[in-house]
């Protein structure tokens with residue numbers, strides 16, 4: 001039954017809506033392509049920039065090693081928890097590499113690797129997960145917002161910051177990371193809507209790694225893809241193979257360029273997979289089988305790039321060895337630094353609750369001081 | 379305790395087909411704490427549902443389901459992740475009976491794992507009970523023992539009013555023996571219990587702080603203090619009778635909880651005691667609470683949480699002169 005056939009919808013009842021109410025007719029270019037965009041293994045790879053790709057490769061190898069090291073640190077009890085990004089390194093690295101110095105990154109709790117690739121000191125990046133402080137760095141120094149634990153709540157922040165920068169006439173783009181599960185939260189929708197209405201220079205990158213803890217994408221959304229969500233807000237949606245760093249880098253770069261030029265926000269869905277469990281506290285065997293994991297391991301982001309670059313003569317044995325050695329050196333330093341006991345002063349509990357300490361906090365601080373003194377004496 | 383909570387939902391679902399469990403990861407995974415383990419298998423995914431990841435959506439949908447005659451039991455994954463649902467909770471869940479002049483009660487149980495002491499990173503250890511207790515229209519209960527976990531959850535699901543059911547997550551794995559065949563010891567929502575009788579002062583507490591208070595009461599014997607310990611079990615309604623009777627007997631009281639002190643539940647309890655038992659008091663009523671700071675990182679939480687020593691130091695100050 002078409003609209004015209006509906007009872008009461010006859011032509012005599014209809015009036016032409018006033019012009020301002022007409023729907024936008026330019027939605028088609030906003031729609032994502034039905035297949036994730038790929039570069040590696042396609043003719044498009046011919047145009048790869050060797051220098052950029054070698055850098056991507058070195059970062060990917062370092063990222064993989066970083067993941068392994070951080071996971072090892074949880075086993076040794078050095079980290080309270082670590083949400084691994086094994087398999088997702090291409091998204092993490094590309095997100096860090098496409099930003100200029102003055103741009104901002106808004107990571108979720110899973111995105112330590114993106115923060116480190118952007119230049120954050122790895123030990124500072126792990127402070128939250130080690131449990132000594134909530135955020136181990138000054139966000140303004142690195143232009144990296146605090147790793148965000150409540151899902152999707154960092155997205156409106158990214159919009160606001162980008163908007164403020166534009167109001168001030170600054171050339172700043174904000175790139176916000178979120179998981180597939182996070183796209184269900186109200187904050188995700190509100191952020192996208194604000195960004196589109198304000199034409200804010202923001203890029204949203206959804207890392208669709210298949211699961212929100214145990215819940216698969218099919219139970220999360222009925223949309224054809226997460227990238228389709230963009231259209232409803234009036235921004236372009238892009239679908240990309242999240243394990244193909246050349247593709248992710250290109251799609252992100254386009255979106256960043258567009259945002260910088262005043263073209264407004266973009267929503268990008270990177271299709272990837274979480275190879276390891278949600279965190280070390282999760283038992284992934286309860287909700288997924290080995291076959292699925294193995295199939296994704298065969299589409300590994302590090303191997304995809306390595307294969308392409310060696311086939312094209314852009315990378316040789318020496319280059320591979322060099323990347324691995326640099327990664328090992330990073331891991332060794334990280335291990336040593338993380339093995340040093342953090343020195344904490346319990347009295348810091350009362351610092352930075354307010355710009356000026358309140359009387360009540362001073363009282364509570366005195367109480368703790370007395371307890372600590374008594375402990376020392378006994 | 380985890381097992382008792384799971385059993386309570388199972389029994390309620392078996393008895394009443396309108397009971398529906400829903401939340402993030404509650405189905406296949408059985409919840410991140412495994413409290414809903416097996417329910418989806420036994421009752422099907424329609425009655426134990428993995429929802430999309432959206433707390434406002436979960437609770438808002440539960441409102442609609444309850445409007446249509448179901449009894450939703452909603453799981454919020456962690457204390458601090460319930461906050462997106464506050465709009466639904468405060469504007470609708472708490473007020474629907476009142477707004478509709480009694481025509482539309484909402485029998486929703488909202489299970490919230492809460493509190494610290496498990497080494498969780500930020501946003502995983504909040505004690506949010508004061509927000510709930512400050513909202514008229516909500517019941518707020520919190521079990522401290524395995525028996526109460528079962529009995530109180532059954533009573534909450536059976537209640538025709540919305541109940542915020544706070545689960546002290548550090549007691550999930552308590553090793554206490556429990557006989558599921560034994561009848562529930564809980565007479566319903568709103569009754570406190572004297573867990574330990576004593577003559578020289580009353581410790582008033584609930585949830586995660588109960589075991590700490592019982593330990594402190596044992597330790598206090600050496601100092602010559604014979605402490606009574608009252609477990610509130612329900613913050614709203616507040617069992618004035620049991621609390622006042624105890625304070626009248628002992629003449630001295632300390633309220634203990636790990637939530638922040640300022641405008642925390644203890645402030646209300648102390649005020650009521652001063653109002654009702656002023657003439658029986660031998661000393662001011664004191665509080666031992668968490669500091670008035672955002673919940674600290676795991677490496678420092680032991681300094682924030684009320685421990686035995688801090689309780690004993692405070693009890694010593696009840697030797698009031700002038």
Ligand SMILES: Cc1ncc(C[n+]2csc(CCOP(=O)(O)OP(=O)(O)O)c2C)c(N)n1
Nearest residue numbers: 110149150151179180181182211212213459
């Ligand atoms: C508001 C909120 N609700 C619940 C949680 C608990 N939680 C942490 S991670 C997670 C799953 C997130 O899945 P997704 O967004 O797909 O990201 P991924 O972990 O896969 O990177 C959940 C439910 C949270 N952190 N914040």
